[in-house]
Every structure is written in structure tokens, then in C-alpha cells.
Amino acid sequence: DAGVIQSPRHEVTEMGQEVTLRCKPISGHDYLFWYRQTMMRGLELLIYFNNNVPIDDSGMPEDRFSAKMPNASFSTLKIQPSEPRDSAVYFCASSLGGQGAGSPLHFGNGTRLTVT
Amino acid sequence: AQSVAQPEDQVNVAEGNPLTVKCTYSVSGNPYLFWYVQYPNRGLQFLLKYITGDNLVKGSYGFEAEFNKSQTSFHLKKPSALVSDSALYFCAVRDTGRRALTFGSGTRLQVQP
Numbered sequence: 001d002a003g004v005i006q007s008p009r010h011e012v013t014e015m016g017q018e019v020t021l022r023c024k025p026i027s028g029h030d031y032l033f034w035y036r037q038t039m040m041r042g043l044e045l046l047i048y049f050n051n052n053v054p055i056d057d058s059g060m061p062e063d064r065f066s067a068k069m070p071n072a073s074f075s076t077l078k079i080q081p082s083e084p085r086d087s088a089v090y091f092c093a094s095s096l097g098g099q100g101a102g103s104p105l106h107f108g109n110g111t112r113l114t115v116t
Numbered sequence: 117a118q119s120v121a122q123p124e125d126q127v128n129v130a131e132g133n134p135l136t137v138k139c140t141y142s143v144s145g146n147p148y149l150f151w152y153v154q155y156p157n158r159g160l161q162f163l164l165k166y167i168t169g170d171n172l173v174k175g176s177y178g179f180e181a182e183f184n185k186s187q188t189s190f191h192l193k194k195p196s197a198l199v200s201d202s203a204l205y206f207c208a209v210r211d212t213g214r215r216a217l218t219f220g221s222g223t224r225l226q227v228q229p
Contacts, residue, residue, distance in 0.1 A: 004159070031215055043206065043219040056216065091159055101148050101210055102167040105217055107159030 002026070004108035006092050012114045018080040021111045023092030024073055033093040033105060034067055034077050043091075049075065050097065082115045089113070118143045118211040122220035129197045130228050137192040137223045139207030148210040149190040150217060151181055153203050160206060166190060177201070197227045 005024040013019055025032050033048040047057040052069045060067070064083070069075040079086055089112050093105040119142045129135045141147055148167055152160040164175025171183045181192045190207060204224050208217040 033216060042221045045216045045218070048216050050215070056214075093159075095215070097215070101215075102165055104150060104162040104165060105160075106162070107152075109157070109159045 004092055004094050004106055006090075006108035006111050008111060009109065010112045010114075012116065013082055014116055015083055016081045017115075018078065019082045019086075019113060019115075021077040021090050021092075021113070023075045023077075023108060025075070025092070025094030026096075026106055027073070028096065029094035029106070030072070030097045031095045031103075032069060032075050033095075034075070035091040035093065037089045037091060037110070038087075046077070046090075079113075082113075084115045087113055087115050118209050118214070118218045120207050120209050120218055120220035122205075122207055122223045124223050125221075126224045126226060128226045128228065131199050132196050135194050135197045135201070135225065135227070137205050137207075137225060139190045139192065139220060140188050141190060141207070141209045142188065143209055143211045145211055145213070147188075147190075149181075149183065150208040150210070151175065151179070151190075151192050152206045152208060152219075154206065154222075155203050163192070163205075197225075199227050199229050201225060202227045 007022045034046040036044050045059045047067045049069045067077045089110045091110045093107045095103045095105045121140045150165045151163040154160045166173050166183045174180045204222050206222050207220040
């Protein structure tokens with residue numbers, strides 16, 4: 001049973017470049033979450049979707065960040081232009097809404113982004 | 117607003133001894149509480165959850181957690197620690213009506229042989 005798949009695992013880019021992170025949730029899961037992990041701020045929720053519709057994007061830092069979910073099996077998080085302070089590990093997670101509020105999140109292995 | 121506090125940055129314990137990793141929470145409604153573990157360069161793995169019912173919940177790898185409503189705590193425990201339990205542990209809470217989890221700052225568990 002494949003888990004949440006994220007790509008790439010590592011991304012190194014220069015300041016000002018566009019970065020696109022990708023996520024494939026677990027098949028059948030109807031919730032998808034994007035989190036960011038840094039030493040200073042810990043795990044922060046950026047945005048989450050239900051049935052491909054964004055529900056809460058209040059954690060998106062600024063307009064340079066955007067997320068899409070064009071279908072149930074794919075989501076992207078884009079940063080344009082990137083800045084050194086965006087360096088972090090970005091996690092995608094999915095969950096099954098039918099299990100109710102007790103449904104755990106299943107995480108991918110993350111994308112480590114370094115902006116120089 | 118919901119929040120979680122993990123008061124210890126690091127917990128050190130000798131192999132074979134019992135371990136406790138502390139967590140307190142704040143929610144406006146009924147709490148849904150979770151524990152996750154993170155190994156280096158990996159995503160978070162679900163360990164256990166409390167929804168309702170018995171205050172002592174059992175999870176993966178021999179871990180358990182005790183829910184205490186009066187103290188708003190949800191401490192993670194294991195009777196006998198293993199070196200392989202060394203990792204970063206996160207407590208998380210979900211408030212009623214919200215699907216996203218709010219995570220604590222994490223506690224690094226170091227089990228010495």
C-alpha cells in the first residue's frame with residue numbers, strides 16, 4: 001500500500017527562482033495538507049484541501065506561495081520567487097474524512113528545500 | 117484557538133527504563149489528541165490517538181498515552197525503553213470542527229544503551 005509520495009526529496013535553488021513541490025496523496029483520501037517544518041517555528045500548517053477545494057489557507061506566508069489540487073491524486077505547492085527564508089522541509093499529508101475527527105494524518109517523507 | 121505544549125525539548129532515559137514524554141493541550145471543544153514520531157529524514161508516523169472512552173490508549177511499538185481531562189494532559193509512555201525509540205516525538209490536537217492538526221514543538225527522546 002503506497003503512502004503519500006512527495007517529489008523531489010531535495011531541492012536546491014537560487015533566490016528568485018520558482019520552486020514547485022509535488023504530492024500524491026493516498027488513494028481514496030479526501031483531505032490533503034501542506035505543512036512546513038523549521039527549527040525556529042516547528043511544524044506549521046500552510047493550507048489544506050477537502051475534495052480538491054482549499055478549505056483553510058490562512059497559514060500561507062505571503063503571496064509568493066500558492067497551492068493547487070487539480071485532481072484527487074495530485075497537489076502542488078509553488079513558491080515564486082523563492083527567498084532564503086523559505087528554506088525548510090515541506091510535508092504533504094492526507095487523511096480519510098469518512099473516519100471522522102479521529103482520522104489521523106498520513107505524512108510523506110517531505111521535500112527539503114534550500115534557497116541560496 | 118487550539119494549542120499544544122511540550123515542555124521538554126529533550127528527554128534522556130536508559131534502555132529498559134520507563135519513559136514519559138509530556139504534553140498539555142488547550143481547545144475550546146472536545147479534544148482529539150494524537151502522538152507522532154519522526155525519525156531522521158523521514159515524515160511523521162502516527163503512533164496513537166485519543167478520541168473518547170478509556171483514558172489510557174495503546175498504540176504502535178508498545179507506546180501508550182494517558183488522557184487527563186482535569187490536567188488537560190496527554191502524556192506518552194512506554195514501560196521499557198529501547199535504543200531504537202530514540203527519535204523526535206510530537207503531540208498534536210484537533211479541535212471539533214477543524215480537520216487540520218496543531219502540533220507541539222516536539223520532544224527529542226534519547227535512549228542510552
